[in-house]
Amino acid sequence: PMKMTKEIKFIRSVKRDAFTCKLEDGIKYVANLIIKESTNHVPVVDNNNKLIGIVTSFDITKGLALGKNKLDEIVTKKVIYTTCDEPIEIAARKMKINKISALPVVDKENKVIGIVSAEDLI
Amino acid sequence: PMKMTKEIKFIRSVKRDAFTCKLEDGIKYVANLIIKESTNHVPVVDNNNKLIGIVTSFDITKGLALGKNKLDEIVTKKVIYTTCDEPIEIAARKMKINKISALPVVDKENKVIGIVSAEDLI
Ligand SMILES: C[S@@+](CC[C@H](N)C(=O)[O-])C[C@H]1O[C@@H](n2cnc3c(N)ncnc32)[C@H](O)[C@@H]1O
Numbered sequence A, B: 001p002m003k004m005t006k007e008i009k010f011i012r013s014v015k016r017d018a019f020t021c022k023l024e025d026g027i028k029y030v031a032n033l034i035i036k037e038s039t040n041h042v043p044v045v046d047n048n049n050k051l052i053g054i055v056t057s058f059d060i061t062k063g064l065a066l067g068k069n070k071l072d073e074i075v076t077k078k079v080i081y082t083t084c085d086e087p088i089e090i091a092a093r094k095m096k097i098n099k100i101s102a103l104p105v106v107d108k109e110n111k112v113i114g115i116v117s118a119e120d121l122i
């Protein structure tokens, strides 16, 4: 008889390119990046491309609502991320538990190599 | 032998409350609504609660980038929506094809009765 095995998918097969920024960039620069690349989530990286934060259109909206105009004031510094080897179900659960809709993908050195959002998993 | 039937899920079982606004509201009002209710997608309704547009944190970010400060200038008027009876796979496909991450849920009179986002479907 034929065996019914469910194929496990990993982040490697669904991730997209990430568009990143630095902490010294302005909010307007990030806003322009968001609309130019049609992406809501911009990982923040240091000079070695290592993940140090994330800023999203939600954060820019928050900046507008609360009158904050420096990127440093709206960046989320405790980032929830994923890796190429993670099963997509684990990544999906991370998003649901934390009420977020995207995860930067990092390599073993914590460098940003991509991003995956809820839309990529549905 | 036991039959393997895949249960079909409908939007009715996954939708959440929507927080809406009117065209005459200000961008700052909508920005505050977005962060207060922790939601990125705000359907725009008329005086009868009928769907006439949608504005998201992406649109507010676009407004900031392009110097637009009226809500009417950043609202998306051609809205892709769903209904309670739609299977979630159809809703998911609508999101993927249009590169959007949420759909307002409307009743037979086109009144907004909820919203569903990609995070609710993963
Ligand atoms: C908690 S969510 C709530 C709104 C909505 N569910 C969403 O996904 O945007 C908004 C906040 O999550 C943060 N965020 C988004 N992705 C994140 C991630 N991968 N790790 C940590 N925080 C993240 C954003 O910086 C933003 O301040």
Ligand SMILES: C[S@@+](CC[C@H](N)C(=O)[O-])C[C@H]1O[C@@H](n2cnc3c(N)ncnc32)[C@H](O)[C@@H]1O
Pocket: A038, A039, A040, B041, B054, B055, B056, B058, B059, B075, B076, B078, B079, B080, B081, B098, B099, B100, B101, B102, B103, B104
């Ligand atoms: C095309 S998406 C691209 C960025 C990203 N994929 C996202 O979902 O925000 C951004 C635009 O989609 C629009 N949009 C979001 N949900 C929509 C919906 N249900 N129907 C029509 N337009 C929608 C927003 O108004 C915004 O201008």
